[in-house]
Amino acid sequence: MEIQLWREILAPYSQAVDELLIKFNHIIADYKNASMYSPIEAVTGRVKTISSILDKLQKKNIPMDQIVEEMDDIAGIRIMCQFVEDIYKVVEIIRSREDMEVREEKDYISNFKASGYRSYHMIINYKVNTIHGNKTIQAEIQIRTLAMNFWATIEHSLQYKYKKNIPDHVRGKLLNAANATVALDHEMSQVRDEIIDAQNSFNIKANIVADILNDIQNLYKVGNQREIAKIQDEFYQIYEKDDLELLTNFSKQLDIMAEEYKAQSI
Ligand code: 0O2
Numbered sequence: 001m002e003i004q005l006w007r008e009i010l011a012p013y014s015q016a017v018d019e020l021l022i023k024f025n026h027i028i029a030d031y032k033n034a035s036m037y038s039p040i041e042a043v044t045g046r047v048k049t050i051s052s053i054l055d056k057l058q059k060k061n062i063p064m065d066q067i068v069e070e071m072d073d074i075a076g077i078r079i080m081c082q083f084v085e086d087i088y089k090v091v092e093i094i095r096s097r098e099d100m101e102v103r104e105e106k107d108y109i110s111n112f113k114a115s116g117y118r119s120y121h122m123i124i125n126y127k128v129n130t131i132h133g134n135k136t137i138q139a140e141i142q143i144r145t146l147a148m149n150f151w152a153t154i155e156h157s158l159q160y161k162y163k164k165n166i167p168d169h170v171r172g173k174l175l176n177a178a179n180a181t182v183a184l185d186h187e188m189s190q191v192r193d194e195i196i197d198a199q200n201s202f203n204i205k206a207n208i209v210a211d212i213l214n215d216i217q218n219l220y221k222v223g224n225q226r227e228i229a230k231i232q233d234e235f236y237q238i239y240e241k242d243d244l245e246l247l248t249n250f251s252k253q254l255d256i257m258a259e260e261y262k263a264q265s266i
Contacts, residue, residue: 009067014075017139021043021044024040039086039089041081041082045077068137071138073138074137079141082195084145087145091143099127100125102124106122108121115155116175126139145181150181209239211254211255218258219257222261
């Protein structure tokens with residue numbers, strides 16, 4: 001197969017990865033803007049390298065002309081969550097999306113692999129619009145906790161180093177480490193509510209501060225500049241007190257002031 005053909009084959013997968021990354025990052029942003037805890041911590045994506053595709057075709061005896069139908073992970077998205085519970089929330093989010101049609105799900109968390117690998121996999125059909133028309137491609141979404149991801153990333157590089165024949169003594173250590181990540185995820189889940197509360201407070205404060213500074217910026221354009229400088233000083237003093245209620249009230253006052261200026265200018 002010529003290089004040019006590979007480019008043509010891979011282009012829609014690359015577009016799908018770009019689009020899916022934007023969509024999942026928007027989900028994170030939507031939660032944060034609403035001052036809500038996001039079940040998605042981070043998302044990454046990649047298009048499988050030609051060399052990995054060739055390896056897999058060989059391993060699974062897939063003919064070249066069956067790549068699109070038979071290979072489901074040329075486009076790959078990886079979603080990282082803080083807690084195991086979040087993984088199942090993300091699964092629900094994906095199941096409910098109209099732009100992602102779930103073809104297959106593999107729960108390697110309830111049934112982890114002999115290697116110790118844990119992750120939730122979803123294969124989806126995803127439609128991309130290109131200048132050559134619409135094309136539906138398959139994409140693999142791996143959903144894992146940060147601990148599962150840490151383990152899988154290291155184990156994956158060892159598989160590469162040992163060409164998939166990891167020596168028994170290393171394999172044993174990896175299984176111990178996999179068990180440790182199970183315990184870590186379990187312990188973290190016990191304090192999930194407290195951690196979420198702390199993170200929500202952080203988000204609420206960050207959003208209020210952003211609103212206040214936005215109001216000050218807008219008032220600066222239309223108001224008395226000395227008065228605005230005083231407001232800004234007042235904000236710094238309140239901020240130092242580290243009291244969410246005071247900040248909230250201050251933000252409300254500024255909103256009222258901004259509305260008054262708006263009314264005057266009409
Ligand atoms: P890469 O380089 O990450 O793309 P198989 O043929 O068994 O490998 P199958 O049946 O197509 O895979 O799907 P499966 O088992 O769900 O695995 C798909 C992907 O999950 C793998 O892709 C890995 O990314 C990841 N994975 C599965 N098992 C393990 C494991 O034991 N350790 C780690 N670190 N990752 C795993 P690829 O193509 O194998 O690799």
